[in-house]
Amino acid sequence: MKNIAKYGAVSALSLVIGASAAFAENIKIAFIDPLSGPFASTGTNGLHQFEFAADYMVNDKGGLLDGQQMEVLAFDNKISPKESLIQLQVAIDQGARYVVQGNSSGVANALTEAIDKHNRRNPDSRVLFLNYAAVDPALTNDKCNFWHFRFDANSDIKMDALTDVIVQDDSIKKVYIIGQDYSFGKAVSAAANEMLGAKGDGIEVVGDELHPIGKVKDFTPYARKVVSSGADAVITGNWGADMLGIGKAIIDNGFEGPIYTYYAAGSGITAAFGESGKDKIRLISQGSINPIATEEARETYNAFLEKYPDGNIDQSRIFNTIGMLAQAITEAGSATDVVAVASKLEGMEYDSMWGGKLFMRPQDHQIIQDMHVGVHTNDNLDFDYDQSGFGVVTESTVEMASMDSPTTCEMKRPE
């Protein structure tokens, strides 16, 4: 009886998988990120931006090469490395040659290794991994490989730019560092300590601690320590509910200074901070939304809002990813020969509509770009986030941040 059940089940399975294998020709991009579960909002917003970018920047303009369309296939990895690897396999079988992923460096680590192994073992169906948001420095250092390209600044570059801004602010003498207890939180803390030590004239780190990731219900005790330490500024790498929790707790418990952070915009967080975070939350980001960098960007954003009225372009690098991939495919003259496409991506210089020039560093496949530090406010906005009336306004810019930063990457290129 179990055999019958198994047989039936598996034939249903091949039906579903086979169903979408019918369309050929399209350039398939597999989007592997959480679309259900606690991180679904970030994943879904990212997917919308990818789909929109592919349609708006490529398909509506006649496609690539001889009119090939870009098609974004969505795969729900439930933010689990295991599920990501299964979905990667499904994506490859469906003909995707480009994988985009960004949420969680843990998943990115699993994917980059799996793709490296897959490409070695199956030279006929090689894929490229376009990482649009996972910022663990290791991905472009010890764990780098030829197939991985990062379109976001890694956490060291972001911290470099943040600390540049912090040391220029004379009112900041004492800094408190707090983060989530895992690789990324530790990387943020290490980078902040090192860079403040190297650049800061007399900036003191008065607190440096980690809290369990995703488990803390009430951040009040941590906030108490921050306030009592007499810190002038807080640095945190928290994201998601942990970011909102720590930010709100620190502000509610009487902290007056700035909070320097990576991920405190969009996905409901801007709306939830609202008035209380005004002029306190400072974020590092690439691409300037307020003031909007170019007229092209304004048109793009308005077109996006027409389609997703309650959406945000909070990851403008997604548009850069699609734009650079399209350019590389055009230059390589092929969408299936991923080695050729990768070779074109290496060292590519690209003018982003979100401002500035982008450079894909060939030695480690890390993008180099202008970094902006913005403030959470409701004044002088071109575009707000979460329809809240609040958004992020650029205050200072570091051009081509960390252009010459060292890397330990030893890139092995296929013959």
Next chain:
Amino acid sequence: MDLILVNLIDGLVTGLLLFMLSAGLTLIFSMMGVLNFAHASFYMLGAYFAYQISIALGFWMGLLIAPLVVGVLGAGVERYGLRRVHQYGHVPELIFTFGLALLIEELVQFIWGKNQLPYSVPDALNFTAFAISGNSIPAYKIFMIFISISIFIGLLYVLTKTRVGMIIQAALSYPRTVEALGHNVPLIFMGVFGVGTALAGVAGVIAGPVLGTFPGMAFVLGSIVFVTIVIGGLGSLWGALIASLLIGWITTFAKSYNIEMENILTGLGISKPESLDDSIFRDFWSLTSPQIADILPYILMVLILIFRPAGLFGKRSS
């Protein structure tokens, strides 16, 4: 010294919030023998309903209406779901509540989406009550303490001084006798389940604005509620109170003071290895109390179960 006072207040708030959840859970458990895994989901529903009501009618109506709605829903779940499953035994009952918790989370995402909701503290309470050396105590926290304590007193009064309370207590110990005396025991069960979930709903209404209203809020709180009632002793209201406060204070103080494992170990006379880099215990040596604050209750629970399976105030083992 000032910080200790602040921490005592913060721990009290956390503990009392936990108590509102565990009180309902422990009542339900002692009466029906059901560990209700969906209890924290009712807490989440409380927050979401209150948010929806507060848009139209304001925070205070939300505080009034949302717990009632949650309670009615809870009673409905007991009447049409649990009662049916009850005949199959306790494991299916438990799995029923487990599945219910999953389903409620999905439903909430279906209706309200996946983002965090901008449910916030009412303006009337959005000010600093007082400050202790720079650390401000928001008025809302005082309000939370006030609500929780009044609920505890009310519950204690109903259970010990009223006729309904007497019947409930009797039904706890001798349900058959109570039924023979002509009371409708299934109705009592339904009522207790409804009240228990309504309490969780109250907790959700008042915690939503401070701890965040998002689809994962039940999961974050889920198992810690069980830990509380197990430590306190299953079925004991006082035990639930003491355990909640204990957990509230332990976690608060562990987060507030950086107690390092290194100091404890060297204090015990164990010498630190020369080079930690390649020792397999390196992470153990560098542990600090804020890192493990939120898993301390689990350690406490396992220890208590090993040495005193009935819990701190429980009368029955298991």
Next chain:
Amino acid sequence: MTVSDPRTDIPKGARPEEQITTDPSKPAQRMRSGSLVLTLAPWVIASVVLAILPMVFTNNSALTIMNQMSITIVFALAYNMLLGQGGMLSFGHAVYAGVGGFACMHIMNMSDFFSTIPLVILPVFGGLFGMGLAMIVGAFSTRNAGTVFAMISLGVGELIAACSVIIVAFFGGEEGVSGDRTYAQPFFGVEFLQQIEVYYLTAGWVVVSAALMYLWSRTPVGRMANAVRDNPERAEFLGYSSRWVRFYSFVASGFFAGVSGGLFAINYEILTEENLNTASSGIILLVTFLGGVGFFFGPIIGAIAFTLLQTVLSLSTELWAFYAGILFLSTVMFFPGGLAGLLMMHVPVFKLGKASSLIKPYLMTLLPAAIGLMGLAALVEMTFHYRHGATGDNEMTVFWTTFDSHTLMPWLVAGAITLIGLGIAKVTAPALREAWSEATTAGGAS
């Protein structure tokens, strides 16, 4: 705990978690007697089917999904050694599979040692480590059954899961530990580069571990586990220490959980925190229960069904977890025996030779009901699309039909299908019930 509850008649002394009793009238639970051919038949058929499957489904993703099923099958069977056979409810069983898997990853990374062993025996090491951990934890957790055992398992599970991000040396933090399976000694020339090779390795282990677990349930210890589950006091009077019987079951279950962890390590070549966390522990409980705890093969069905839901249904709809939740709830409410129980209900019908009399009523009721449910699912999907879809993006596809969700027509159609389908099912349901009671009664006109 002595539960006194008028709604059920529980004998004094029996603990609530131990009430999955053996029903002597159900053949699957009875000691299988009779010819050897009959005993071996299901195993042989299963092995042959497993061997043929990759020829039917040749693409890598189908293989990967089948591997995932196989891993879940071993894990769920191991879990059922506790829940179904021993009556012990564990909320933290993923840690034994996870620790076994992590141990295997570390072995993979010890290149000197790893290159001297063939990959096929790696799961044994996983099993040994899982068993070792189970012995340590079991030493104090199996003293009690019921709630105390369940809560200790929850606590230990949470502790080890929390350690996984703190103790980076062993668990690798959030990134986990990864390795490369191909560095093992080639096994008869096979290096396990391709999915198909891994599939046969996994399938082989599934058959071997399922057979071993089945045999375990036939040993005196396995039989005593049932006795202790049903009535610990009587088992004690017979001279068996119920605590040690529980301990042995727990350790054996830990071993096979570790084996499944080892298979996971081979398949994915990475282990992370998610292999240990409470969500994984909860899922395996649901999987086992969905399949049916009362039957040895129940968890197998559960594992297959759940993997399909999680991996394949999630390709088609974002709402997969919503449907999964409904499926679990309705299983618990209406078929507490799980899917296996549902299947086994039909064994007496076949024995009575009345199966054919059920075909027509089944078709009359279940077909319209299925169509009605599809209509209902379409309504749910349309509501979701209407609320959360992009503006201007009105087109959606449900059940291979593409339409505009912002016009009235599709709603009317889906609503009508739902009403008519469920309506017919409701009308024909009494006839089915009658046919069922007729078919399950011996004798009489057929």
